[in-house]
Amino acid sequence: MFGSGRAKRRAEVFGELAALVHAGVSVGESVTAVAEELGDTRLGRALAEVGREASRGRSLADGLRRHEGVFSPLTTAMVEIGERSGRIEAALRSVQEYHEKDFELRHLLTRELFYPIILFAAILVIPVVADFIRVWITDTLLAAVVVTLGHLFVYVMLLGVPLTIIAFTVRTMSQSGEGRLRLHRILLSIPIIGGVVRKLSLARFCRALASLYSSGVLLGTSVRLAGEAAGNEVVRRELTRDASKIDSGGTLSDALGQSSLMPDTVLRMLRTGEKTGGIDEMAHNVADHLEQEAETAIKQVAVSLAPAAVIIAGIIVALMVIGFYSNLYSF
Secondary structure (H helix, E strand, O other): OHHHHHHHHHHHHHHHHHHHOOOOOHHHHHHHHHHHHHHHHHHHHHHOOOOOHHHHOOOOOHHHHHHOOOOOOHHHHHHHHHHHHHHHHHHHHHHHHHHHHHHHHHHHHHHHHHHHHHHHHHHHHHHHHHHHHHHHHOOHHHHHHHHHHHHHHHHHHHHHHHHHHHHHHHHHHHHHHHHHHHHHHHHHHHHHHHHHHHHHHHHHHHHHHHHHOOOOHHHHHHHHHHHHEEEEEEEHHHHHHHHHHHHHOOOOHHHHOOOOOOOHHHHHHHHHHHOOHHHHHHHHHHHHHHHHHHHHHHHHHHHHHHHHHHHHHHHHHHHHHHHHHHHHOOO
């Protein structure tokens, strides 16, 4: 759920690569060995091809770049800087750390929202099961099946069809930059949920920025690539809009300060890092701060959803019990 498994797998892959390189195994052999462990998966096939190219003398970054649908520009940039500086193991560790943090955030979403999702699923299932049992007891099994099919038809018309239309619309809009921009703007405008999405996107941005800059990527380039890691088109455009000013000698805090999305607290922390010369360390601290805020926001959403689901489920069960005994004593 929420892509946590994929993030964990990528963290494990780059951790294994770093361990093999540290042990003295060549990059090509290391990538090939990890690809064999993954088997016939999309990631495994891509790594197998990258490993073959690396064994022929091609750089690892060039091999990763040929599979943009599998490896993000952020990952490729960090690996490329590691190869150029002769610190490939450190670069692989940085990629591993980034994916581990990404996994922690996604796992947090899964853990905190699992219970409310189960409750809302129960709200849909309980009436169907209860009506099936009630009709079976008072009538026949065939009548109970017919009633159940009627419930399912109502669910399909009221939930299935609208959700299918929404999913199709979201998929269509996601295929273009402007479509993603409108979609993500709508997402950010949703009460409560929008705030959580914004904090998560900013946390990913700052975590990626910290990993890139500490790996030796130029600050302006780090901002642009970190924007891709934010996972939200609105956040990406807002935060990378003035990245060119950094290339011209501007400061990171001034560039990010042009966006209304970045909290003042974060900007003050970044200014402190610029004054002390520890932008990468401060960026990590900012990422930690934003992740804590995101965690708090997610927990608040989960806490508010769970009681609502319990109350709705209780009302439904009470109405069903009243209806059952009303029908029972009406004979």
